[in-house]
Amino acid sequence: MAQLLKLADYVSRYEIDIYRYPSRYVRLKKERWLRLKQDWEATRSSHGNFPLFQHYEEETSLSLWKRTRSMFSRKDKNETKEEVDLPTDWQLRHRSLEEIKTNFLQELLEFQLNWASSTVSEISHLNREYYNDKLLQYLLQELPDTFFIFYHPVLFARKAPVDCDIIILSPNDLWIITPLHGNKETIFSALEGRYWQRRDEDQQESFLHPNISLKRTKTVIQSILEKEGLSIPVRTAILSKDSYIDVGQGTQLAKLIDRRNLFEFRDSFLKMQAPIKHTQLKIADAILQSSLTISESRLNADIEEDSLENEK
Structure with missing residues (x-):
């Protein structure tokens, strides 16, 4: 993408440090997709024997899952975050991997629109029409x-x-x-x-x-x-x-x-x-x-x- x-x-966001954010985006994207795929596979094989994400709940706050999750959550009232809601246990159990991938690409689109309209200290008023811009979506998702x-x-x-x-x-x-x-x-x-x-x-x-x-x-x-x-x-x-x-x-x-x-x-x-x-x-x-x-x-x-x- x-x-x-x-x-x-x-x-x-890229105006702040062009030498940092491109590689950061690629890393976050790969970590996020790997984790989603693992969650999907785990829920399919668990047959309801353990709660979602239980196998990722570690003592350390530096775990890959927590780091990735912290980078892909919605903006809270008093802090700057960069993501959308995580899929629920029901969604992972009742959707195909292709459906999970489609939702993941939509999540990335929203993630990128956020990066392209805000920094930690500054924000621009994003026109909501960009969320439905089919050409923008095509270029981002196909290249x-x-x-x-x-x-x-x-x-x-x-x-x-x-x-x-x-x-x-x-x-x-x-x-x-x-x-x-x-x-x-x-x-x-x-x-x-x-x-x-x-x-x-x-x-x-x-x-x-x-x-x-x-x-x-x-x-x-x-x-x-x-x-x-x-x-x-x-x-x-x-x-x-x-x-x-x-x-x-x-x-x-x-x-x-x-x-x-x-x-x-x-x-x-x-x-x-x-x-x-x-x-x-x-x-x-x-x-x-x-x-x-x-x-x-x-x-x-x-x-x-x-x-x-x-x-x-």
């Missing part, structure tokens, strides 16, 4: 852990904030992707000049050529790389996950991806099983340091929340 380094203009995602970040170009496209930073290259949203009946096609057209059953509308947005984001990224003396292949793509793009690839500099070749594009990423690279971390840090962040103190947010509760 790819890592969400930046979400719009929200504060991100490897070593891929970093900047989801529509706001980057500075000559001190001016610029709304950017989706940026995917892999160990080997950097992709800039502009998404086209539609359904299985939607067809996107090119018009003359600076416009494309969206056709959806009996409706149609024109919009600016996606390459305009791609070029803007690419210019910003290249300026960041040049400033820091960094280099990586930069590629561009127009992505319509659920619809069709009726445009010839030969006329486009950007790669065209629609529902017909989406899995092929994903598989090309999955084949790049390279570990996280130092240059990749430096590039990620440079992008993060060039990002706009809007947040407030957790203390102030808690005071405001308490005030609202008292008014009810």
Whole structure:
């Protein structure tokens, strides 16, 4: 599951220490899944002979289970935690391993949204629509852990904030992707000049050529790389996950991806099983340091929340 380094203009855990959190996320993910799988197997073989988690309750507070559990629990009123509820004994006994895995991936999505909108001391007000963003969910859940995602970040170009496209930073290259949203009946096609057209059953509308947005984001990224003396292949793509793009690839500099070749594009990423690279971390840090962040103190947010509760 790819890592969400930046979400719009929200504060991100990765901004604090890019050299620490990526490996920490991978470790926590592996520990959490191992523990869930072991719990599932234990409840299936125990036939109700002992309570859930009994075999993990050790005297030491440094046990793997307790450490993992402390990192994956909901935020309490007076402390910062980073997780969601643990599955109950009934859930583990009455769900298949595939169902447990599906719930685990949803848990990771919520976990990442938390990391991408808060730190120990700062918090950004997360738009709840991100929990149901199918494209964000797809990119996070289908790409490897070593891929970093900047989801529509706001980057500075000559001190001016610029709304950017989706940026995917892999160990080997950097992709800039502009998404086209539609359904299985939607067809996107090119018009003359600076416009494309969206056709959806009996409706149609024109919009600016996606390459305009791609070029803007690419210019910003290249300026960041040049400033820091960094280099990586930069590629561009127009992505319509659920619809069709009726445009010839030969006329486009950007790669065209629609529902017909989406899995092929994903598989090309999955084949790049390279570990996280130092240059990749430096590039990620440079992008993060060039990002706009809007947040407030957790203390102030808690005071405001308490005030609202008292008014009810």
